[in-house]
Amino acid sequence: MELLGSRAKAASTEIARAPAAAKNKALLNLAKSLRKNTAALEAANQRDLERAKTAGLAGPLLDRLKLTPKIIDTVAQGCEQLAAMADVIGDIIGMKEQPSGIRVGQMRVPIGVFGMIYESRPNVTIEAASLAIKSGNACILRGGSEAIESNKALAALVQQALADADLPPDAVLLVPTTDREAVGQLIAMPQYVDVIIPRGGKGLIERISRDAKVPVIKHLDGNCHVYVDDPCDMEMAFKVVENAKTQKYSPCNAAESLLVARSIATGFLIHMGAIFAAKGVEMRCDEESAKILRSDGLPDACVKDATEQDWYEEYLAPIISIKVVDGIDEAIAHINHYSSHHTDAILTRDHMHAQRFLREVDSASVMVNASTRFADGFEFGLGAEIGISTDKFHARGPVGIEGLTSLKYVVLGQGEVRS
Amino acid sequence: MELLGSRAKAASTEIARAPAAAKNKALLNLAKSLRKNTAALEAANQRDLERAKTAGLAGPLLDRLKLTPKIIDTVAQGCEQLAAMADVIGDIIGMKEQPSGIRVGQMRVPIGVFGMIYESRPNVTIEAASLAIKSGNACILRGGSEAIESNKALAALVQQALADADLPPDAVLLVPTTDREAVGQLIAMPQYVDVIIPRGGKGLIERISRDAKVPVIKHLDGNCHVYVDDPCDMEMAFKVVENAKTQKYSPCNAAESLLVARSIATGFLIHMGAIFAAKGVEMRCDEESAKILRSDGLPDACVKDATEQDWYEEYLAPIISIKVVDGIDEAIAHINHYSSHHTDAILTRDHMHAQRFLREVDSASVMVNASTRFADGFEFGLGAEIGISTDKFHARGPVGIEGLTSLKYVVLGQGEVRS
Numbered sequence: 078m079e080l081l082g083s084r085a086k087a088a089s090t091e092i093a094r095a096p097a098a099a100k101n102k103a104l105l106n107l108a109k110s111l112r113k114n115t116a117a118l119e120a121a122n123q124r125d126l127e128r129a130k131t132a133g134l135a136g137p138l139l140d141r142l143k144l145t146p147k148i149i150d151t152v153a154q155g156c157e158q159l160a161a162m163a164d165v166i167g168d169i170i171g172m173k174e175q176p177s178g179i180r181v182g183q184m185r186v187p188i189g190v191f192g193m194i195y196e197s198r199p200n201v202t203i204e205a206a207s208l209a210i211k212s213g214n215a216c217i218l219r220g221g222s223e224a225i226e227s228n229k230a231l232a233a234l235v236q237q238a239l240a241d242a243d244l245p246p247d248a249v250l251l252v253p254t255t256d257r258e259a260v261g262q263l264i265a266m267p268q269y270v271d272v273i274i275p276r277g278g279k280g281l282i283e284r285i286s287r288d289a290k291v292p293v294i295k296h297l298d299g300n301c302h303v304y305v306d307d308p309c310d311m312e313m314a315f316k317v318v319e320n321a322k323t324q325k326y327s328p329c330n331a332a333e334s335l336l337v338a339r340s341i342a343t344g345f346l347i348h349m350g351a352i353f354a355a356k357g358v359e360m361r362c363d364e365e366s367a368k369i370l371r372s373d374g375l376p377d378a379c380v381k382d383a384t385e386q387d388w389y390e391e392y393l394a395p396i397i398s399i400k401v402v403d404g405i406d407e408a409i410a411h412i413n414h415y416s417s418h419h420t421d422a423i424l425t426r427d428h429m430h431a432q433r434f435l436r437e438v439d440s441a442s443v444m445v446n447a448s449t450r451f452a453d454g455f456e457f458g459l460g461a462e463i464g465i466s467t468d469k470f471h472a473r474g475p476v477g478i479e480g481l482t483s484l485k486y487v488v489l490g491q492g493e494v495r496s
Numbered sequence: 497m498e499l500l501g502s503r504a505k506a507a508s509t510e511i512a513r514a515p516a517a518a519k520n521k522a523l524l525n526l527a528k529s530l531r532k533n534t535a536a537l538e539a540a541n542q543r544d545l546e547r548a549k550t551a552g553l554a555g556p557l558l559d560r561l562k563l564t565p566k567i568i569d570t571v572a573q574g575c576e577q578l579a580a581m582a583d584v585i586g587d588i589i590g591m592k593e594q595p596s597g598i599r600v601g602q603m604r605v606p607i608g609v610f611g612m613i614y615e616s617r618p619n620v621t622i623e624a625a626s627l628a629i630k631s632g633n634a635c636i637l638r639g640g641s642e643a644i645e646s647n648k649a650l651a652a653l654v655q656q657a658l659a660d661a662d663l664p665p666d667a668v669l670l671v672p673t674t675d676r677e678a679v680g681q682l683i684a685m686p687q688y689v690d691v692i693i694p695r696g697g698k699g700l701i702e703r704i705s706r707d708a709k710v711p712v713i714k715h716l717d718g719n720c721h722v723y724v725d726d727p728c729d730m731e732m733a734f735k736v737v738e739n740a741k742t743q744k745y746s747p748c749n750a751a752e753s754l755l756v757a758r759s760i761a762t763g764f765l766i767h768m769g770a771i772f773a774a775k776g777v778e779m780r781c782d783e784e785s786a787k788i789l790r791s792d793g794l795p796d797a798c799v800k801d802a803t804e805q806d807w808y809e810e811y812l813a814p815i816i817s818i819k820v821v822d823g824i825d826e827a828i829a830h831i832n833h834y835s836s837h838h839t840d841a842i843l844t845r846d847h848m849h850a851q852r853f854l855r856e857v858d859s860a861s862v863m864v865n866a867s868t869r870f871a872d873g874f875e876f877g878l879g880a881e882i883g884i885s886t887d888k889f890h891a892r893g894p895v896g897i898e899g900l901t902s903l904k905y906v907v908l909g910q911g912e913v914r915s
Contacts, residue, residue: 094855441905448912488863488866490870493867495867495869
């Protein structure tokens, strides 16, 4: 790992100063090469799949491991989209003349080397590699051991694409072994690695955050709330709450908890409850919302009593917790207490309530009259996403190219001295 | 410490949503109160000074500990300047409509609670407190044990100024004990403290960075370089190099190493060496520069042979290392290898060299034709400085109000859902 680290570090200074044209050429090379080598990639992936089947991996995990021509084409398109994006490296912002005569601004530069630790999906290898290339960083990738053959085949294509664009192949390095010690070493080399980005379950991320000797861009859970305020457009609220909860159950930006202002609770919940019940969504309710929903004759299988733990829960399943609140004050207080600070939304027609919610809810993404499902790098217009940060330090919310950069000060003078 | 942490956390949500007017009122209250209570502050400081003298503290440390009416007036002025600055909390930047119809931007918000660990100078208590108030953060301050009486007196004035502006006094808390365990606890409470800012010697900062369980804005050493390029305005170079090295020896942004392009080395060094010799600056030279300087008859006391360690050294003293280099390539390579990535400057008339230096030197502040002594929050126009970061993560270089904030995403919709 020491050797990988020093190779990545050396490559990082080269790719940091590479012209935008060379980085874009590498990305287009890679897209072409992914499409051209689809059969070979499928063959490597097949070896992983067979090993995984023998090891008794569960069906959903096998699905995530699988590299299909469609997936390969999608990541190739991602590379082409990145190549088409403007290059942010070298941007200078805020250049202003100071009283001393010097002009001071900030230049956007790559962070250096990032380490990425992820599980099964081999397409993450290309997503991470292409973001590293575009952002002028080097990276060290540690994919899941079950995907090692696929990842090796993909990484070889990346390195060739770099070489063909006269960029250092070591800018994207794959940890070639599957032993667990490698992870521990990767997260404890501040001399070579500037930041670690783990993607995976909460347990993995907590473990890495605890043990890392370098900063971690961490994405913990998404206990996302929708608060239905009074006054609110009810038709919009039915549509947005349904989308936030049921459009997909597994993403971190799906709603897990619904708060409803008391003054509109009965009318709203009776209709909303019917929508949830029809879709088989279990409702875990406080006393007040339970009473409303039960009075409407919803079956006991649909309406359960919430426990204290439910307010903290990220279900990632057809379950939602529901609570009636006094109004905006109680909603904000509840969210700031129980939310995981990922994404929370208010549905309202009241301008002052909207402003207060945006300002006072302490979450990475705060929304007015939109589905929490929009909390995503592509939907936010970042062009790409390396992860979502639930931290406040450095990057918060969906992390794109800029999250992999830092700003250094540039000073332009004409011989000024300090007096 | 747990109790201090939870009090600060509770206050942080209040001060985060405080109107700019209330924060500015607290700052003006504080300025007035500092001036009004100068005699009482001096009396408290006197108790610290007497204890320190009894304990045998060295003269320079006693100087740093001393609170004079002039120092008190300066920090009061600092509070007034902060009050006059525009408030950045709540700023929304980059609001753009996305293809889905939602509008996405980023709002600047306080980080939450910062912990500050510092040594002797009691004026840092007011600098940190006033920055916390302006930036809408709460803070927990741990000053040097030798300044405990002064710090208690200052913190009491801060809390009164907050209360008189209807802001929570707990937004600025001083650790009231001087035991060392308190530091260990302060840096290991991620549930209450969002970031730690240590100010002090390299040993302190390394220790805190190693043990902290929260992010640290760290300022390690400043091994700053000036590279005199060819072509260069020699009169400017003499003036800027002299200023960078000799205007003050102790600041972290003073130059510690001088690189000179070979083609202009003889002419430049003979004159520059005379300036240094006249000021008693010891020159630690590579073979080539030593030969030039000795041929000019400079005494042996002034011109020493540099060891490998000299290229890494932050002297903070009338000593400078000097090396002749081939040109821009060797200068950049040398700096990226030996520099502490704090501040480095090129003196040149060559536009391409200037551009390459700015882009390729991997330091927090990179300068063209200006003295490294300008690397400072006030000189950079930040209005205030909580520290200087030699890290790349989150904040880099002088850290002002913005370094104590983060950007959260705000989404404004009209009922959009994800498809």
